[in-house]
Amino acid sequence: MDIEETAVKARAFSYFRAATIDQALDAHARAGDDARFIAGGQSLVPALSLRLQAPRLLIDITHIDEMRGIRREGGYLRIGALTRHCEMLSEPLIAEFAPLLHAAAPFVAHRAIRNRGTFGGSVALADPASEFPAMTLALDAEIEIAGATGTRRVKADDFFLDLFETALQPGELITAIYIPLFKADQRFAFDELARRRGDYALVGCGMLATFAGERIDDIRISFFSVSNTPTRVRGAEATLIGSSLDAERIAAAQAALEGDLAPPDSDEVSPAMRLHLARVLLGRVLGRLGEGA
Amino acid sequence: MSGFDETLLDDADETVRVRFIVNGRKVACEVAPRETLVDCLRNTLELTGTHAGCEMGACGACLVQLDGRAVHSCLMFAVQADGAAINTIEGLTESGVIADLQAEFHRRNALQCGFCTPGMLVNAHELLLQVAQPSREEIRDALSGNYCRCTGYEAIVDAIDAVAKARSEGGGAT
Ligand SMILES: Cc1cc2nc3c(=O)[nH]c(=O)nc-3n(C[C@H](O)[C@H](O)[C@H](O)COP(=O)(O)OP(=O)(O)OC[C@H]3O[C@@H](n4cnc5c(N)ncnc54)[C@H](O)[C@@H]3O)c2cc1C
Numbered sequence A: 001m002d003i004e005e006t007a008v009k010a011r012a013f014s015y016f017r018a019a020t021i022d023q024a025l026d027a028h029a030r031a032g033d034d035a036r037f038i039a040g041g042q043s044l045v046p047a048l049s050l051r052l053q054a055p056r057l058l059i060d061i062t063h064i065d066e067m068r069g070i071r072r073e074g075g076y077l078r079i080g081a082l083t084r085h086c087e088m089l090s091e092p093l094i095a096e097f098a099p100l101l102h103a104a105a106p107f108v109a110h111r112a113i114r115n116r117g118t119f120g121g122s123v124a125l126a127d128p129a130s131e132f133p134a135m136t137l138a139l140d141a142e143i144e145i146a147g148a149t150g151t152r153r154v155k156a157d158d159f160f161l162d163l164f165e166t167a168l169q170p171g172e173l174i175t176a177i178y179i180p181l182f183k184a185d186q187r188f189a190f191d192e193l194a195r196r197r198g199d200y201a202l203v204g205c206g207m208l209a210t211f212a213g214e215r216i217d218d219i220r221i222s223f224f225s226v227s228n229t230p231t232r233v234r235g236a237e238a239t240l241i242g243s244s245l246d247a248e249r250i251a252a253a254q255a256a257l258e259g260d261l262a263p264p265d266s267d268e269v270s271p272a273m274r275l276h277l278a279r280v281l282l283g284r285v286l287g288r289l290g291e292g293a
Numbered sequence B: 001m002s003g004f005d006e007t008l009l010d011d012a013d014e015t016v017r018v019r020f021i022v023n024g025r026k027v028a029c030e031v032a033p034r035e036t037l038v039d040c041l042r043n044t045l046e047l048t049g050t051h052a053g054c055e056m057g058a059c060g061a062c063l064v065q066l067d068g069r070a071v072h073s074c075l076m077f078a079v080q081a082d083g084a085a086i087n088t089i090e091g092l093t094e095s096g097v098i099a100d101l102q103a104e105f106h107r108r109n110a111l112q113c114g115f116c117t118p119g120m121l122v123n124a125h126e127l128l129l130q131v132a133q134p135s136r137e138e139i140r141d142a143l144s145g146n147y148c149r150c151t152g153y154e155a156i157v158d159a160i161d162a163v164a165k166a167r168s169e170g171g172g173a174t
């Protein structure tokens, strides 16, 4: 059987397994635009098989120890970019200090895909329908990026620029993601609407709020599958800050979504329908936040 | 540093040597970097129990165990698995670890054409290792990435449910 004649086979490429961040950056710099990093491969391999992408060089980053591991660092939880989706479910440090990621993880794809897919890969890809990129916004996370000129940290608020477009420059690596540690006066909630468990959501939403008693001092609400990027709904956030979560406030937040969201037209769901689903979902998730989630 | 060698770029379709442990045996083979693990298992190693369906992560027919975890062999290249331990449905069958699941699938007609069955079994095996007593809903949820075009799933859920109960009672499935 000739490999070229079959429907879903990648174009030929060379493969390099990097042992360090420097090796990976160096290989990318020398191969130029035609190189791709591969982490879990759960998005990249299908794209290669369908020949949507045809790089000359694949740089395997999964053996770089510096990009692995989860630990506390100052007021943050440092989550290595190579952390697999399944570890979001199994790692006690995630459950304790970044419980919103723990809550979102079961909704990401299916078990076997969660066994391979990585947190860094998901954030780098920045699929607007993905759970984790949106949750980095709700969590006010910082993304650590290594490139030719050194390492920098970019706030999630400044990271997602447009459809599959981020603050990452070509050849740069996400090495870790920093999440402010979850605190005793905070609550979180998450949910999504999908046709089938494991499918990408029609609309999804996660939030993190700081309470003073029953009053909301601060809240960050992030939606996915509503626009070209993961999206914070600042109008809805503003209606909630300074009040307690009663039915009237929830209704006001739902109404504010109209100004926050302008869902694009798609074959699957009309903009009006998506906005409606977003309102329903926001009401549901805020309700849970009120119950202490 | 033992870094990147640019001559690699001229050898895009040249085969490279990979070594892994497949079903408990050491194996070395020559693969082109673009060859997926499922193609390597089926075509080179002639382990055709692993099936290739959609080849894009949607159907679950290609599930194998990689270092003890269920993964899609269509969603990785064989070169990525260099150094790993892989169990295919053949190995899991030989070792007897899923004998009760297989017997129960058979007894309850949880397969017809059998195309989905290896993937279903690899998935069910991992589920029962992680969750001793899954509810029917949890079983359905775990199967959400495995397509079956024949059975309508009910018998598959029944079979996994029965094995979970039998295992936790300490006996074999009845
Ligand atoms: C059937 C199916 C269903 C899915 N359902 C969902 C779902 O419901 N929700 C969801 O969120 N995802 C879903 N996914 C995608 C999955 O979560 C991917 O694992 C994830 O989006 C990408 O992570 P990865 O590690 O596999 O990245 P890869 O596929 O390896 O890479 C993706 C892209 O990111 C780049 N990249 C990877 N790591 C880095 C890094 N550290 N620094 C810089 N660039 C990097 C790569 O070069 C590539 O361009 C699904 C996938 C499949 C096949």
Ligand code: FES
Residues within 6 Å of the ligand: B051, B052, B053, B054, B055, B056, B057, B058, B059, B060, B061, B062, B063, B072, B073, B074, B075
């Ligand atoms: S062949 Fe791998 S998921 Fe369908």
Ligand code: FES
Residues within 6 Å of the ligand: B110, B111, B112, B113, B114, B115, B116, B117, B147, B148, B149, B150, B151
């Ligand atoms: S038995 Fe035919 S696809 Fe499941």
